[in-house]
Amino acid sequence: MKNNVFKKLVAVLCATVFLGTVGCGNTSAPENTAAEETAASEDVQQAEIKEEETPLSDSADSETSESETSAESTDGKITIVDQLGKTIELDGVPERVATTIMPFPYIFYAVVGNNDNLVGCNPSSIVAYNDSALKYMYPELANADTSFVDTSFVVNVEELIKLKPDVVFQWNYMDDEIKKMEDAGIKVIALQYGSIEDLETWINIIATMMGKPERAQELITYFHDSVKEVDDKLAGLSKDDFSNVLLLSDDMKVTGTGFSTYWLEHSGAISPSSDLSGEALNVNMEQIYEWNPDIIYIGNFTSLQPSDLLENKLEGEDWSVVSAVQKGQVYKIPIGGYRWDPPGVETPLMIKWLAKTQHPDLFEDMDMNEEVKEFYKDVYNFDLTQEMLDDILGDTQN
Numbered sequence: 001m002k003n004n005v006f007k008k009l010v011a012v013l014c015a016t017v018f019l020g021t022v023g024c025g026n027t028s029a030p031e032n033t034a035a036e037e038t039a040a041s042e043d044v045q046q047a048e049i050k051e052e053e054t055p056l057s058d059s060a061d062s063e064t065s066e067s068e069t070s071a072e073s074t075d076g077k078i079t080i081v082d083q084l085g086k087t088i089e090l091d092g093v094p095e096r097v098a099t100t101i102m103p104f105p106y107i108f109y110a111v112v113g114n115n116d117n118l119v120g121c122n123p124s125s126i127v128a129y130n131d132s133a134l135k136y137m138y139p140e141l142a143n144a145d146t147s148f149v150d151t152s153f154v155v156n157v158e159e160l161i162k163l164k165p166d167v168v169f170q171w172n173y174m175d176d177e178i179k180k181m182e183d184a185g186i187k188v189i190a191l192q193y194g195s196i197e198d199l200e201t202w203i204n205i206i207a208t209m210m211g212k213p214e215r216a217q218e219l220i221t222y223f224h225d226s227v228k229e230v231d232d233k234l235a236g237l238s239k240d241d242f243s244n245v246l247l248l249s250d251d252m253k254v255t256g257t258g259f260s261t262y263w264l265e266h267s268g269a270i271s272p273s274s275d276l277s278g279e280a281l282n283v284n285m286e287q288i289y290e291w292n293p294d295i296i297y298i299g300n301f302t303s304l305q306p307s308d309l310l311e312n313k314l315e316g317e318d319w320s321v322v323s324a325v326q327k328g329q330v331y332k333i334p335i336g337g338y339r340w341d342p343p344g345v346e347t348p349l350m351i352k353w354l355a356k357t358q359h360p361d362l363f364e365d366m367d368m369n370e371e372v373k374e375f376y377k378d379v380y381n382f383d384l385t386q387e388m389l390d391d392i393l394g395d396t397q398n
Helices: 004-014 034-053 104-112 123-131 139-143 157-163 175-183 196-209 213-234 260-265 285-291 306-310 347-358 368-380 386-393
Strands: 070-072 078-081 087-090 097-099 118-120 167-171 188-191 243-250 295-298 330-332
Touching (some): 078 196, 097 104, 104 196, 104 368, 157 175, 188 196, 196 213, 213 368, 295 306, 295 347, 306 330, 347 368
Parallel strands (some): 097 118, 097 167, 167 188, 295 330
Antiparallel strands (some): 078 087
């Protein structure tokens, strides 16, 4: 993974100042309660489902190029074309940024190198943050204001105005929320959920908005080079060699079509539910028995744990006869800088972790501790301790 691009990446990151104070309100971070985790799980699943069903506006394009998404004029003004195809003009690099979008803070951090400009975020972002490696890299984010938005992305404009944001990021399908913010004179950039192309657009928009346009290509190149490492090793396998896996988004809920298709394809796996439409589909045990997966992955948005299946704790459900349970192959999807389920800058780590789990012989020489450690040094310029690595990778079967 060492090449000129990566050396340039490290050089840029080493020049970045990581410590600072978040300019934000005094609202304290919410406690990480089970009820809040459940609410966050349901909200993000609904957001993902709605994204799958919501078409782009006629003027938008999910594969918009960097030149089409953003540009900086000679007078210092920055012009962004968001994922609704709408043009937003900023007076310069914004000093105060707010977001309703849950994965946004850690992607912003990967691009910018700090969250000094992030004055407000979704309360569910802080719930995830408290369990994530981001809290080690940028502890000040715990002070970010969360009073202006709820976990379903509905904005309290009065509270938002108090933050004096230069720009706010919102999901592209939240039409009413976008309108009420714009009616209050707030500039809004709409983002779309769901694909690698969307993620690249996010990175390009953030990088240009923050005056770091070259950073976008560095991250995107690193991303694809990392995924290619796995692709090259899997190239000699046929579909018959792929693992039969099931993705549980919650108890008796499976993942069908969606972003998971990307990381399954690139890690050498097939899912019997992949032809179903949706992200949180209700099933019964008879269907599970029919599919009889070799490996089960449990999403990070749910409180469901591998031990619930491995120890047959769920009332009215007998998992003991399922192949994955009998072989002890039930895993919780990790959380690094953020949860690894949705598209993000750590998706290459998700793919490597899956590939190692699904094809242990083929990836015998891949040490996931070293992969994660190297990734964090290259992308975040941060040295993880063994305890931090254990927090990321050591809790996947409890």
